[in-house]
Amino acid sequence: MSVPGWARALRRLGLVAGGTALALGVVELAVRWVGSAQGTDLVFMAPMGYPRDIYVQDGAMTYPNPAFTGTIQSFGYSVKPTFNAWGTRGPAPQTGVRTWISVGDSFTIALQVKDDETFSARIGQAEGAQVLNAGVDGYSTWKEALRAVQLGRAFPPEVVIANFFTGNDFFDNRQGATHTIEHPGLGPGEPGAPRFKVPVIGIAPPPPGWFAGMRDHSVLVAHWWAWKESRRARSGNDPNARRFRDELGLFTAEGQAKAAADTQMTEKALLFFADAAREVGARGVVAVMPPAFAMDVDTAKRTFESVGFDGATPDLDSAQNAAIAAAKAANLLVCDMMPVLRAATAAGERPYLPFDGHLSVTGHQIVADALRTCIAAGS
Structure with missing residues (x-):
């Protein structure tokens, strides 16, 4: 009995689809074995779209939303962070117990790992203290100082740690302070604090669900996405490209001459943070955190x-040294994270996430251990 033409066509289509799927599967496994596209974390933009209700805002200050119940997902992680009424990550802070405060940007709030896997939480577990994780994406040192005072008045700390990320904090510190140390504004949880509204703060909307699922689980698709975004950055049509180059300039021999103004603003911001630590009677500590690309010249x-900054001569220690000098000038205890992170990278421990560029679970543990050692030695 002859097979109908439509059946033969359907069979051929099935063979083609199956062969294509098998080929893609083989390529996916091969790419996973080779590893991620090193040096593309700037253009990968992970996570691509935060849920819009993750932060609330009062004027210039932004805080984590206590009512947030969503998931933060990108390639390599899927996390359900929790925030309390005081706008810190994890359980609500308690009075009358040993307390440290940890302020910073995305490296501190660390939405890529679970609540109890951040370096702040790891320090608390080891020290037998509550460490309030008051990180917020995009925070400058100025805002971190204000946040430390808001929380420190309610929960007097022994130590206040400011995480200074050399990848963009010089740039973020250009804006200056929005309040004074004496009057830092009312944060979440404080009596009389305003009702915070869910803001639109420039976070890109999430991509279509089908694409997000592919990009967040497939190394092959993640590589393609990084390549596509790199092409856009190099074309001159990406609004982020200029900022990328400004930030990267601090890590080049050519960019040092242009960095004087940013360095001066950071010096002022760190003095402001030192005032904040004194205001709440705490030891002021600065953890100087390098970006993933500063681990090696290649x-x-x-x-x-990846962003069209070809031909620049890398000077990977210059930004780190500038931040360390500014923090020391402010009479703050400085904890340099570069040596331990470089050593871990050289040993194949992968302290940074693939594509994303933030710390991995391993990286958070390394930083927590290094900070505890540094603070103990500086006491």
Whole structure:
């Protein structure tokens, strides 16, 4: 009995689809074995779209939303963070117990790992203290100082740690302070604090569900996405490209001459943070955190090329040294995270996430251990 033409066509279509799926599967496994596209974390933009209700805002200050119940997902992680009424990550803070406060930007709030896996939580577990994780994406040192005072008046700390990320904090500190140390504004949880509204703060909307699922689970699709975004950055049509190059300039020999103004503003911001630590009677500590591309020259060059910054001469220690000098001038205890993170990278421990560029679970533990050692030695 002859097979109908439509059946033969359907069979051929099935064979083609099956062969294509098998080929893609083989390529996916091969790419996973080779590893991630080093140096593309600037253009990967992970996570691509935060849920819009993750932060609430009062004027210039932004805080985590206590009512947030969503999931933060990108390639390599899927996390359900929790926030309390005081706008810190994890359980609500308690009075009358040993307390440290940890302020910073996305490296502190660390939405890529679970509540109890952040370096702040790891320090608290080891020290037998509550460490209030008051990180907020995009925070400057100025805002971190104000946040430390808001929380420190309610929960007097022994130590206040400011995480200074050399990848963009010089840039973020250009804006200056919005309040004074004496009058830092009312944060979440404080009596008389305003009712905070869910803001639109420039966070890109999430991509279509089907695409997000592919990009967040497939190394092959993640590579393609990084390549596409790199092409856009290099074309001159990406509004983020200029900022990327401004930030990267601090890590080049050519960019040092242009960095004087940013360095001066950071010096002022760190003095402001030192005042905040004194205001709440705490030891002021600055953890100087390098970006993933500063681990080695080859990765730095690939990062520069990904945003069209070709030909620049990497000077990977200059930004770190500038931040350390500014913090020391403010009489703050400085904890340099570069040596331990470089050593871990050289040993193959992967302290940074693939594509994303933030700390991995391993990286948070390394930083927590290094900070505890540094603070104990500086006491």
